[in-house]
Amino acid sequence: MSNGTAKKKLAGYWAASCGGCEISTLSINEKILDVADAFDIIFWPCIVDGKARDVEQLEDGEIDVCLFNGAIRTSENEYMAKLLRKKSKVLVAYGSCASEGCIPGLGNVTNRKEIFETSYTDCVSVDNPDGVLPQAETQMDEGTLLLPVIYDTVKTLAQTVPVDYFLPGCPPEAERIWDAIVAILEGKLPAPGSVIGAITTVCDECPRKRTEKKIKKFYRTWEIIPDDETCLLEQGLFCAGIATRAGCGACCPQVNSPCIGCYGPNEGVTDHGAQLMAALGSVIDSDDPEEIDRIIKEGIPDPIGTFYRFGLANSFLRRTKLNQNSQDA
């Protein structure tokens, strides 16, 4: 892969994320050496030592590619997203958090005040008699100490700064990561704004036998042991594969576990959960409004966590209704 010319500059960053995306870059195994051949890693807090000021001192656009994982939920996340956008030629929303909010995005069912109360006062294992909460500014003898503020609403990277490419998945699969790296190196990137991945759904990669899907009841995963040949949705498990972008190789359904939708919506779809609802409209086997309501209420007790486990922050509704009083937190 090395071409003898000057190495390209690669940066990486994690905002609100779990660190799994960093680990996933190593899942390309020995090909990581080709990456090291082709790129200088100039900033990547998880992997090499570096400070924000190293990035601030760069020329605008000096970074060739920045792989940004994590959602935006604090002022620090937002600051770094804007900084890296300015310094990077190509900004990639790497992984589900940066692309669509993912699990951190589920924080949008609550707000800062409630999160602080749970974490710093209400939780039974917390010992905080004075009720001290994190403050943006704290005066000390030595000077003022600053902490980033936490936002009420988690945002995706693209809701914060313009993004060139999206690499979905929680985390992205090794083959897709490698596809992206090769595309970057060969300069064969798709049109800006594209998702680097397949343009079909998980069902296309799933080897299970599919006939007509008609179900009267949704089962939770612990309630039944599905057979390992028939489509999981036909067996009553909520499998999100019907409306989820392919690219993972259907790895979950292949081990008897329903797709949870981590690759996000397929091409042309904005709202993943709404697409799942549309698809399930022809799967639920009842023409009686009351029975339909019962099937849905019993089978999908947590619609946000079921339809929008990964896509809440990127959905049209984005978050639950924010109690106006809580903004004064």
Place this chain on the structure above:
Amino acid sequence: MSDFEPKIVGFCCNWCSYRAADLAGSARIKYPPNVRIIRTMCSGRFDPMFVFKALSLGADGVLMAGCHPGECHYVDQNYKAMRRYGMIKQMLRAMGIEEERVRLVWASAAEGHILAEYINEITETVRKLGPLNWSQNWVENEDRLASLEAIAHEHKEALEIKL
């Protein structure tokens, strides 16, 4: 609140409900002008995405109208609308949106007066509930900009220290 005029997006299927609206017009049946009607070929085309998008872009309510169950021009697509409506309501409840803001009704091509009645009902229901103003939900706390500036300031100071 008395000045509040609800914005309601109405989805009508081509074969029954849109014709009901047409009939209401030619029969000069009065109904509130709050509903903006969008015609689709069938109630099976009422994607839940349409409903959520309308609400997030400023609609205070959504009315969906199709052919009566069993009378769909495309055999059974209105049953799909019915099931999707069940999931939409379940989602709205979880999001903290009053489920009365979204309604699925049936009106045949001969039922202009019935459609007008439904439009009356949802307009009054939404008027009582008040504006939804959904996009206000993610306008960020006012301390956001102050904090961003504080970070920039702190970093600027750090950059001035030459090692």
